[in-house]
């Protein structure tokens with residue numbers, strides 16, 4: 118089922134300039150000081166990317182993802198094959214369901230009465246449909262947890278636009294606020310550090326202490342990176358900060374590299390480099406013998422992790438004779454889930470946020486291509 122296209126933006130106007138679409142956002146603008154009003158019916162929405170559930174879903178899903186974004190047909194056909202290797206099923210949906218189940222237990226365990234909903238940008242359950250259910254269920258305010266920890270159009274602003282679109286197609290519904298970026302939160306760092314330590318420990322004795330530590334994240338176009346965050350380049354800066362914290366916790370004193378994976382778009386458009394496979398070639402040429410990849414740019418082991426790293430990058434390393442280990446992502450690590458609960462608790466209590474950071478609603482804007 119292709120997603121309905123809704124143009125939320127009047128010509129020449131950004132969605133955040135129409136106050137009726139405003140999504141409260143607690144960075145760059147003064148955070149709301151008042152606590153959640155007593156008796157207000159609230160919910161937590163896990164807002165994610167979505168992924169296909171079977172072979173017939175793959176192409177319509179890819180068309181949803183790339184509509185208006187100038188991705189060549191050949192790239193789509195190539196990526197479709199990655200999904201078909203897994204029976205046309207992305208692991209991301211099961212991972213989001215597992216996260217929601219763990220979050221529900223976490224909230225109940227902390228005595229917090231807050232229902233958790235799930236909505237996606239690119240596949241069912243579509244956020245537009247979830248929004249209708251929220252309204253029908255009488256929810257008045259929604260805390261939105263996006264399954265991306267970082268700034269950038271793809272990782273942050275597009276989730277704001279998803280909420281705005283869901284409100285427009287439903288003629289309103291609950292008010293909403295997106296929880297801040299959590300790349301530097303203690304729980305996200307702890308989860309990634311535990312995974313990195315386990316991956317290092319899995320290497321053979323003779324290379325364990327000398328293996329190169331390599332953080333990875335989704336590449337984005339240079340033009341998108343340039344406008345990420347209030348002063349630009351926040352995507353790289355936040356990834357660097359997160360990777361530094363993860364390495365400091367898991368392997369103090371060791372250095373690391375930050376490189377990019379899963380490049381898309383036409384070859385003529387520059388994206389962040391180096392690609393992880395090129396980087397492995399450079400490391401091998403420089404005499405390195407082992408690598409540990411840690412995909413700190415993602416929060417679960419979805420398709421771009423299991424295909425682009427466990428398959429392609431592992432293969433590259435094997436061809437180069439590099440010992441290889443890949444760290445897991447935050448997933449349902451208790452510290453990570455605890456941090457999500459804390460982000461919600463903090464917002465409900467009101468006052469200046471201490472946890473996380475966020476962009477002002479006007480940043481990270483990258484216009485769609487009308488192709």
Ligand SMILES: CC1=C(CCC(=O)O)c2cc3nc(cc4[nH]c(cc5[nH]c(cc1n2)c(C)c5CCC(=O)O)c(CCC(=O)O)c4C)C(CCC(=O)O)=C3C
Nearest residue numbers: 166168182186196207209265271272335337381419420421
């Ligand atoms: C920064 C970033 C994140 C991290 C933040 C976040 O998580 O939100 C992310 C996550 C993901 N990206 C995903 C999948 C895809 N991304 C694509 C295309 C693109 N990604 C981009 C960026 C990002 N992507 C960009 C700039 C494009 C070009 C088109 C455009 O300008 O928008 C395409 C099109 C085909 C292709 O790869 O070319 C697919 C299929 C999946 C689902 C995996 C699964 O199914 O398990 C996830 C979690």
Ligand SMILES: [Fe+2]
Nearest residue numbers: 271335379421
């Ligand atoms: Fe992507």
